[in-house]
Amino acid sequence: MGIAQGIATTFAGIFFIAVYLRTGNILIPIFMHGIFDYMCFVTDPFDSV
Numbered sequence: 001m002g003i004a005q006g007i008a009t010t011f012a013g014i015f016f017i018a019v020y021l022r023t024g025n026i027l028i029p030i031f032m033h034g035i036f037d038y039m040c041f042v043t044d045p046f047d048s049v
Helices: 002-023 027-042
Strands: none
Touching: 002 027
């Protein structure tokens, strides 16, 4: 699972950089990162097992 997580993190980072470069506003990717973290860590379906 470590390699898959590394690849997903790399592409998420590239996406956040692209959003920043497109908008010129750092707050938008920061907000998106917060939503991403919420979806990954707070709503983790395997956390309740």
